[in-house]
Amino acid sequence: MFHIKSTPKSVQTIINDLTASAEKHQFGVLHEHNIRQTMRRKGVEFPHRVRVLEICNPHHAAAILNEDIRVNMALPCRIGVWEENGQTMVGTILPTQLLQVFGESSTMAETATQVEDALLAIIDDAI
Numbered sequence: 520m521f522h523i524k525s526t527p528k529s530v531q532t533i534i535n536d537l538t539a540s541a542e543k544h545q546f547g548v549l550h551e552h553n554i555r556q557t558m559r560r561k562g563v564e565f566p567h568r569v570r571v572l573e574i575c576n577p578h579h580a581a582a583i584l585n586e587d588i589r590v591n592m593a594l595p596c597r598i599g600v601w602e603e604n605g606q607t608m609v610g611t612i613l614p615t616q617l618l619q620v621f622g623e624s625s626t627m628a629e630t631a632t633q634v635e636d637a638l639l640a641i642i643d644d645a646i
Contacts (some may be wrong), residue, residue: 520612520613520616520617521610521612521613522610522611522612522613522628522638522639522642523608523609523610523611524610524615524642524643524646525606525607525608525609525646526606526607526608526645526646527607528607528646529602529607530568530570530593530600530602531606532594533600533607533609533645533646534551534570534572534587534600535643536644536645536646537574537600537609537624537641537642538572539645540640540641540642540644540645541572541574541641543641543644544576544637544640544641544644545575545576545637546574546576546596546637546641547573547574547575547576548572548574549573549574549575549595550572550573551570551571551572551573552570552571552573553569553570553581554567554569554571555567555568555569567601567602568601568602569597569599569600569601569602570597570598570599570600570601571596571597571598571600572598573595573596574595574596574597574598574638574641575594575595575596576634576637578641579630579633580594580595582626582630583597583618583627583630583631586624586626586627586630587621587622587624587627589621590618590621590627593618595623595631596611596614596634596638597611597612598610598611598638598641598642601613609640609642609645609646611642613635613638614631614632614634615628615632615639616637617630617631618631622624
């Protein structure tokens with residue numbers, strides 16, 4: 520269900536490289552969450568560096584949402600970046616697995632495969 524890889528790059532460098540790679544694969548970064556910074560603003564000390572990129576390709580999103588509007592609860596796609604045991608990790612939830620909870624649809628399955636292939640390429644190109 521998860522695709523996780525390590526990279527020798529720093530958190531900020533991999534975020535920059537993921538952003539560039541997403542654009543290369545026709546996905547846009549909608550938002551970047553800095554979890555540690557957000558927690559700190561809320562008065563919670565959180566020692567881990569964690570960033571989450573929300574990315575989307577509007578054509579794929581429209582195809583999925585036109586098939587089942589409930590999928591809005593699972594969009595956009597997310598790529599997490601965090602430090603673990605001195606390593607920078609990059610991961611995502613596989614769309615083909617995630618969308619199975621919404622039932623069987625050949626359109627959704629085909630689109631999920633296309634999105635998954637793009638997500639894995641985005642990560643592979645960046646790391």
